[in-house]
Amino acid sequence: MAQKVDFYPDFFYLSLILPASKIMQTANRILSCDWGTSSFRLRLIDTETRQCIAEVTSDNGNASIFNRWKAQPESNRLRFYLAYLQEGVDALAKKAGGRLNDVPILVSGMASSTIGMKELPYGNIPFAIDGHTAKAEWIDAKPFLPNDVLLISGVQSENDVMRGEEVQLVGVMSQVDLKKDIGALFLFPGTHSKHIRVQNGEIVEFNTFMTGEMFEVVAKHSILAHAVTSITSDQDIESFRKGVEKALDTDLLNSLFSVRINQLKNRMTAEQNYFYLSGLLIGAEVKYIQSDDDSNVVLCSSGKLLKLYENALDCLGLSRKVVVIESGILDAAAAAGQIEIFKNFRIKR
Amino acid sequence: MAQKVDFYPDFFYLSLILPASKIMQTANRILSCDWGTSSFRLRLIDTETRQCIAEVTSDNGNASIFNRWKAQPESNRLRFYLAYLQEGVDALAKKAGGRLNDVPILVSGMASSTIGMKELPYGNIPFAIDGHTAKAEWIDAKPFLPNDVLLISGVQSENDVMRGEEVQLVGVMSQVDLKKDIGALFLFPGTHSKHIRVQNGEIVEFNTFMTGEMFEVVAKHSILAHAVTSITSDQDIESFRKGVEKALDTDLLNSLFSVRINQLKNRMTAEQNYFYLSGLLIGAEVKYIQSDDDSNVVLCSSGKLLKLYENALDCLGLSRKVVVIESGILDAAAAAGQIEIFKNFRIKR
Incomplete structure (x- = not known):
């Protein structure tokens, strides 16, 4: 049983996007966790329609969870992060009115970094934009959390690194039909903007x-x-x-x-x-x-x-x-990318 | 009589560079005040040898004096700054053992800016590197301070401004013999580095x-x-x-x-x-x-x-x-530049 940690539970913002009655009708579901440096987002996703059924978000990004983990006596870092994840799942299940214990959780973003639940080695470029060369790892979560947890790593080049944008890129590519034979430069603006150059279906460079x-x-x-x-x-x-x-x-x-x-x-x-x-x-x-x-x-x-x-x-x-890229596709990009990567890992497992 | 303001008088660092006995023997003297955003320097200079006889320095640049002026009831800004200048002169006179009331004070740097004792309009480019096109103004200091005070302004271009480096440049040019017919790019590194382009004896551009x-x-x-x-x-x-x-x-x-x-x-x-x-x-x-x-x-x-x-x-x-430019020349540059500009204003007055 996962240790309960009382992280500002009221910090969670819950949106129920489909009516609650719809949730339990969905057979193929995943929990998509996009966990950045400064934000946390957990969504229940229908893998067939890729529709978001419900979500919880908070400002508890990896930076804040890391600082809290360092400030308290719990020595198991993974357990500490999983406890927070469990809270998110519980909040989602409670509000949505159903059990989510059997739904796998796919995690991407800074959660696989030095400040995340477990540091994973980066994938390398060239990196396939269908996600099949992504690095990821099934986390041994069972002692702490009933769900299966797939932690997805980032990508490195000789002189740069990213964790998260490449999964969003995989998600965008799974939803839109860009001409894959000519090159494209993908811009993800933000605190640390990423410019990702794609050629022949691969990320070949990024800055x-x-x-x-x-x-x-x-x-x-x-x-x-x-x-x-x-x-x-x-x-x-x-x-x-x-x-x-x-x-x-x-x-x-x-x-x-x-x-x-x-x-x-x-x-x-x-x-x-x-x-x-x-x-x-x-x-x-x-x-x-x-x-x-x-x-x-x-x-x-x-x-x-x-x-x-x-x-x-x-x-x-x-x-x-x-x-x-239209905002609806962009909003669904992280989950869509995780699902593409998940397909491979479900087979490989 | 200038109002006395007790600004951390122990903040003054005094250096007596020549023996005290030498001070009163010098006929041609000026007080050179290089007053930047974050530092204050007052030097007694022999205008013939350009040697520094004694100096006081403090961290009371224009930014800190401006903040103090705003925080107290004295409404006359010029008087407030002159009072601080008077303290510097007194400290210098006391330690050096002689009266300095009849020695003119030449002030350059941020003292002529919006945060200085009195804002003066900028000079313009092209700006003669012998200093004869500099803008400056005799300050009506007599009610507050016995010395004559010449406040030297800065220079503007269409897209930039500076206050102080151009006076140092005039001072450098008065001490070294660079080929004046070919161009030069003068670099003054620092918090806000200045790059000054000189052609045919004039500043033609700076950034x-x-x-x-x-x-x-x-x-x-x-x-x-x-x-x-x-x-x-x-x-x-x-x-x-x-x-x-x-x-x-x-x-x-x-x-x-x-x-x-x-x-x-x-x-x-x-x-x-x-x-x-x-x-x-x-x-x-x-x-x-x-x-x-x-x-x-x-x-x-x-x-x-x-x-x-x-x-x-x-x-x-x-x-x-x-x-x-060797460090000795650079150290004397502000005073040397002020003296060049002073020559013109002494005649014009």
């Missing part, structure tokens, strides 16, 4: 850009903090595009100072500067992409970030080659 | 790079903070050069993540990574400099930073065109 984190750090901790103000209203695309144009002209350490100049010379308000700074950073991220390359640029993003990246790529004259 | 500040912010506030450790021992030039080489290959938002990779893959210790990160940033600053340009690159730096910049420029293949 991490610290765009989102640098935005946070500069806007909060540098002298530019006095020159930018976050706003919650509409996006100021005009100021954003000015930032992108500046980024194309100059190197980042120099262009950053133009945020200060905008303030000193009263050229922009702090609200405008906020989007201008965003343009400088996103522009600096994407500026290397060549317009004369035949590859498509596949934007795997939704909401506000999507609009910003679309504009940044448009400033580079790349609009005609941009493919946007 | 600010937020190199030092970004190093601080990234090393303290990003995930890379866990991957770097500051060391006080010898500089690790090998790791630094690896950072510069990486910077030449890739854009900064991407190269920064290699600090994390060095840690994850056990390629560097946190101490090595500290210098590697420094190499990434300094490399990203200087990488635009072309080796096929005829201009000299004039390094206006001393100590640890000088060695790093020399190595970064060497990685770019630029060593043969680098001129290093």
Whole structure:
């Protein structure tokens, strides 16, 4: 029996997407756990329709669970993480009104990292986008948790690593029909944006850009903090595009100072500067992409970030080659990718 | 009579460079005040020999004085700053054993900015490197301070500003004989590095790079903070050069993540990574400099930073065109520049 740990149980946000009566009718189900550095998401998925039946989410990403594990006397790290997972399963089962003990749990993201439940070696590139070369491991969870748990690892190249985006990419590819014979550059924007180059059905290269984190750090901790103000209203695309144009002209350490100049010379308000700074950073991220390359640029993003990246790529004259993955497909991508990888492991087991 | 403000008077560090007996023998003297954002330096200078007779320094730069002025009821900003200046003069006079009331004070740096004693409009480019086009203003100090005070302003271009480095540049040019007919790019490394392009005796362009500040912010506030450790021992030039080489290959938002990779893959210790990160940033600053340009690159730096910049420029293949200004000349540059500018204003007055 898994040890119960009282991690802010009210921190779970539950969504019941299908009516409760539907849940027990579903024969083929998995529990999809997308466990990042700063967030936790557990979903009950119908593997045939790939529809999400219900989900729980929390802010208890691997970083926070790791810190809690280090701060208490329980020495078994795996057991500690599984106990948290069990809480998620229990919350889901209780609200959804049924047992989930026999449903396998598929886990991807930072859960297989040094700060996760168990560190797994990375898979390597080239990495098949149907997921069949993914590295994963059945976790010996039985003493602590009744479900089978498949922990899926990340991918490394010579000079980079990722855990999670490659599973989402597998999931996207299982849902859309992109021309697989020509190359594509997949962009997953975020705190650490990933640019993943795919050729002939394989990931052949990828690069991490610290765009989102640098935005946070500069806007909060540098002298530019006095020159930018976050706003919650509409996006100021005009100021954003000015930032992108500046980024194309100059190197980042120099262009950053133009945020200060905008303030000193009263050229922009702090609200405008906020989007201008965003343009400088996103522009600096994407500026290397060549317009004369035949590859498509596949934007795997939704909401506000999507609009910003679309504009940044448009400033580079790349609009005609941009493919946007629709938000519904993107939202289901992690689970869909896990299911593809799970297929192989179910056979192999 | 200036109001007395008790600003940590023990914060002043006094150096008596010549014997006290020498001080009163000097007829031509000025008080040179180099007042930056975070430091204050007041020196008694012999204008004929340009030798420093005595100095006081403190950490009370304009930023801290500005904050103190805002926090107290004294409404006259100029008076508040002059009171602090008076304390410096008194400390210098007391320790040096003589009156300094009749010695003019020349002030440059951030003291003429929005956070300084009085904001002055910038001078413009092209800006003569003999200082004769500098903007400066005699401050009406008499009600508060017996000395004459000349406040020297900074320089602006269309897209940049500086306050202080241009005066140091005037001072360097008054002491060394660089070929004035060919161009030169002057580098003043620091928190906000300045690159100043000089042609035919004029500053024609300059750019600010937020190199030092970004190093601080990234090393303290990003995930890379866990991957770097500051060391006080010898500089690790090998790791630094690896950072510069990486910077030449890739854009900064991407190269920064290699600090994390060095840690994850056990390629560097946190101490090595500290210098590697420094190499990434300094490399990203200087990488635009072309080796096929005829201009000299004039390094206006001393100590640890000088060695790093020399190595970064060497990685770019630029060593043969680098001129290093010796530290003695650099140390005297602000005062020497002020004296050049003062000459014109003494005549004009």
